[in-house]
Amino acid sequence: MRVLLVGDHPPPFGGVAIHVQQLHRFLRSREVEAKVLDIGKGGRPVPDVLPMRGPAHFALRLTGFLASGWTVHVHTSGNNPKAWLLAAAVGSPPGARAPRFITLHSGLLPDYLAAAPSRRAFARVALAGYSRIIAVSAAVRDALVSCGIPEEKLLVHPAFCASQVQAGAVPVRVEAARARRRPLLVMAHHPSPVYGRKLAFRALRLLTESHRGVGLALFGPGTDSEDFLRDARELGVAGPLEPLGELDHPAALGLIARSDVFLRPTTHDGDSISVREALALGVPCVASDVCERPEGTRLFRAGDATSLAATVREAVAAGPLRVASPDVGPVLLDMYEALSPRPAPVRPVPVTW
Incomplete structure (x- = not known):
């Protein structure tokens, strides 16, 4: 065949x-x-x-x-x-x-x-x-x-x-971000508002009040754009951000594997491969409730920064997990x-x- x-x-x-x-x-x-x-x-x-x-x-x-x-x-x-x-x-x-x-x-x-x-x-x-x-x-x-x-x-x-999810080696900047942030949150970024960047920034601001060493690493296109930098300044989170730009896929999986929580704050979604990858790697995943999510995902109310921050706190406290992945x-x-x-x-x- x-x-x-x-x-x-x-x-x-x-x-x-x-x-x-x-x-x-x-x-x-x-x-x-x-x-x-x-x-x-x-x-x-x-x-x-x-x-x-x-x-x-x-x-x-x-x-x-x-x-x-x-x-x-x-x-x-x-x-x-x-x-x-x-x-x-x-x-x-x-x-x-x-x-x-x-x-x-x-x-x-x-x-x-x-x-x-x-x-x-x-x-x-x-x-x-x-x-x-x-x-x-x-x-x-x-x-x-x-x-x-x-x-x-x-x-x-x-x-x-x-069977194809394999974390790869990461650049030095990823190791540096991991070393200076506790906890380290990770999010796949895209300039489209569907990906929920502003919501993640608002939740991050709330998290800095309870976790002084928290950081949010973002990988993907647009992390060096004027819009990205403007949102970071206006929402007061420029300090705890780790914008990493585009990573090849093995390195992105390596970053996720080294993180404490993976975020998926989207306003719409299908069946996110990154959510399933995080779960397969044993990393807690916090995602919006806009669609059905895989077993093991922690859900927050879509569009609600307070709910997102609270759910992240729960995930950090619970620690790593392992779920069966299809x-x-x-x-x-x-x-x-x-x-x-x-x-x-x-x-x-x-x-x-």
């Missing part, structure tokens, strides 16, 4: 890209021939990861894989027009000799589809060619059902491969094998003398 994954591949190190990378690594560990069509920005060359050079190049490559009988699995957010055009582009071409699958990752998908009947109609058409549609949460699944997607085609599985890799591999066409049996050729 040959599997083609279509989606973003790091860098940058977003949740969908990390899952594609880890699923690719899992399939190769099971001796499955697997490649990635990287529709993101691309980066350093990686074996079996094929960067795209525009729509025409993508269409040509995709057509070749479909005609050659590769099982295709798309990974996309589902919360913007580009994601649905990708879903339609892969799901609609005729002539595929193997099944097609798609995983929809974003917690913003339900609101996106609910905003207009035309979006729901397009989603129904775009997904018609897929054998199975994997939603990362029940909310995403329910939104797809509301579009008229047949329930028998829908599955709910977190986009997480526990691994969708074997589940997907079984699904690929079950739905892939079987080769026709070879009939013996009669021999005449």
Whole structure:
């Protein structure tokens, strides 16, 4: 069996890209021939990861894989027009000799589809060619059902491969942050307000009153931006912050593994891979209650800095934990094998003398 994954591949190190990378690594560990069509920005060359050079190049490559009988699995957010055009582009071409699958990752998908009947109609058409549609949460699944997607085609599985979570070495600046902060909180940062930066800063200000040595390390894009620095000054938390910029994924996991609590103060969410990674590494995780969270996560009231600070205090007092983490890799591999066409049996050729 040959599997083609279509989606973003790091860098940058977003949740969908990390899952594609880890699923690719899992399939190769099971001796499955697997490649990635990287529709993101691309980066350093990686074996079996094929960067795209525009729509025409993508269409040509995709057509070749479909005609050659590769099982295709798309990974996309589902919360913007580009994601649905990708879903339609892969799901609609005729002539595929193997099944097609798609995983929809974003917690913003339900609101996106609910905003207009035309979006729901397009989603129904775009997904018609897929054998199975994997939603990362029940909310995403329910939104797809509301579009008229047949329930028998829908599955709910977190986009997480526990077997691939391995903390790596960290830069000196991470070790320095760990050494000077007790407790050390960690948060994945993005400039989007969905990630809850201001809320985290307000909670941090409250935490400095009870934990004088507290620090908040943030990794990801935008930690050196004017907006970031302005928010830190205005909310009075410039002192306890540790802005680390973008880290490669092993180093980010190394940072999380060295922390006391991982924060996820998002205003919307799907099935956050970083929450599951923190739990798999034995690190307490405090997350907003905007969606269903994995077992072991400590929840706070979304948008409430006082609730966030109180829940962090509880997590620090409780200390490390270990929870069982799911691994969708074997589940997907079984699904690929079950739905892939079987080769026709070879009939013996009669021999005449």
